[in-house]
Amino acid sequence: MDDTDFDIFAGDRAVATVQPMLRITNVARRFAATPAVQDVSLTVEPGQVTCLLGPSGCGKSTTLRMIAGIEQLDLGTIHIDGNLVADHKNSLPPEKRSVGMVFQDLALFPHMTIAENIAFGIPKARRKSADIGQMLDRVGLAGYGDKYPHQLSGGEQQRVALARALATGPKVMLLDEPFSSLDQRLRSEMREFALDLLREAGAAVVLVTHDPDEAMMMADRIAIMEQGRVLQEGAPLDLYNHPVNLAVAQFFSYLNLWSGRVDDGFVETPIGRLPAIGFADGAAVTCAIRPEHMRLEPVDGGGAIVRVSRVQSLGRESVVDVSSLDGAQKLRCNIAGPVGFQVDERVSVGYAPDSVMIFPDQDQR
Numbered sequence: 029m030d031d032t033d034f035d036i037f038a039g040d041r042a043v044a045t046v047q048p049m050l051r052i053t054n055v056a057r058r059f060a061a062t063p064a065v066q067d068v069s070l071t072v073e074p075g076q077v078t079c080l081l082g083p084s085g086c087g088k089s090t091t092l093r094m095i096a097g098i099e100q101l102d103l104g105t106i107h108i109d110g111n112l113v114a115d116h117k118n119s120l121p122p123e124k125r126s127v128g129m130v131f132q133d134l135a136l137f138p139h140m141t142i143a144e145n146i147a148f149g150i151p152k153a154r155r156k157s158a159d160i161g162q163m164l165d166r167v168g169l170a171g172y173g174d175k176y177p178h179q180l181s182g183g184e185q186q187r188v189a190l191a192r193a194l195a196t197g198p199k200v201m202l203l204d205e206p207f208s209s210l211d212q213r214l215r216s217e218m219r220e221f222a223l224d225l226l227r228e229a230g231a232a233v234v235l236v237t238h239d240p241d242e243a244m245m246m247a248d249r250i251a252i253m254e255q256g257r258v259l260q261e262g263a264p265l266d267l268y269n270h271p272v273n274l275a276v277a278q279f280f281s282y283l284n285l286w287s288g289r290v291d292d293g294f295v296e297t298p299i300g301r302l303p304a305i306g307f308a309d310g311a312a313v314t315c316a317i318r319p320e321h322m323r324l325e326p327v328d329g330g331g332a333i334v335r336v337s338r339v340q341s342l343g344r345e346s347v348v349d350v351s352s353l354d355g356a357q358k359l360r361c362n363i364a365g366p367v368g369f370q371v372d373e374r375v376s377v378g379y380a381p382d383s384v385m386i387f388p389d390q391d392q393r
């Protein structure tokens with residue numbers, strides 16, 4: 029190992045430092061003219077889930093494939109448990125890296141029983157002694173060992189894929205959109221199930237997704253990627269509440285946006301003057317507020333007066349679209365629970381002051 033585990037003593041308080049199980053340093057990969065991954069660095073601790081989140085083609089899967097050992101690195105290094113497993117010259121084969129993988133298509137072997145599928149990943153020397161029954165039990169499939177994949181539901185097959193990936197006790201687990209083929213109810217059930225199982229296994233987990241809700245729900249850390257680069261990495265709520273730029277902010281939800289210029293420390297918007305702290309007078313900026321941070325009140329609420337243009341009741345929340353009285357500006361407000369507002373009704377619009385995000389205009393896409 030080229031890193032060390034140690035405790036730092038701060039006064040009489042011991043602060044444990046955990047060595048990253050996975051360390052990716054400045055990795056890059058190019059395909060002809062396409063720089064698929066550029067200068068990506070990440071660390072993942074044992075038992076921690078890091079999500080790579082980003083739009084199609086941003087380099088998530090290529091990053092995952094480099095960690096797995098099925099894609100070469102052009103630059104940078106990858107360490108697992110302190111050992112160098114890949115750089116631009118050398119690459120340890122996947123089976124020698126202690127990584128488990130679950131991909132979207134699961135890739136269960138149709139002609140093998142469930143027990144055989146799980147045993148397949150275990151090295152021959154250890155296969156006989158492996159307790160497949162116990163592994164099936166662990167994923168809630170006791171008694172399924174003699175069945176074939178086509179006899180199982182989508183969720184059950186997902187559990188088999190997880191069991192197979194975990195069967196070797198990997199130090200790093202790589203999941204590439206593993207839940208995207210499941211229906212919504214099963215997907216959220218499987219996310220919770222997989223999360224418990226993965227935390228119990230103590231592996232460092234890298235999960236690829238383009239679904240911000242999935243990332244928010246499952247991740248300890250999220251790395252938002254765009255065009256091969258990590259735009260921001262951090263705890264989910266930090267990214268949600270303090271995005272470094274408009275592109276990161278827009279990943280998580282629809283935004284109400286207004287462009288304007290800073291005048292005497294404020295920006296004039298249809299919902300009032302918003303404070304632009306830290307911006308010079310005259311700066312062109314974009315102000316953003318998430319719909320769930322908007323409030324709607326009867327017209328004597330004190331805020332700007334707008335007209336309700338649409339109400340969608342989704343049960344646990346209502347999506348209310350409003351527009352300025354001249355119709356020029358539109359706003360979206362997500363209000364918890366049902367609302368009594370009618371289309372064309374005049375209402376007063378407010379917002380949580382600390383939810384206003386202001387970005388310099390060069391960030392706007």
Ligand SMILES: Nc1ncnc2c1ncn2[C@@H]1O[C@H](COP(=O)(O)OP(=O)(O)OP(=O)(O)O)[C@@H](O)[C@H]1O
Nearest residue numbers: 059062064082083084085086087088089090091238
């Ligand atoms: N083997 C390859 N040959 C050429 N180009 C590739 C190859 N693999 C990936 N790319 C390109 O590299 C870029 C990143 O691809 P990658 O699959 O990593 O993106 P992604 O974020 O995982 O996308 P998706 O969410 O659609 O799976 C894309 O432009 C893709 O077309």
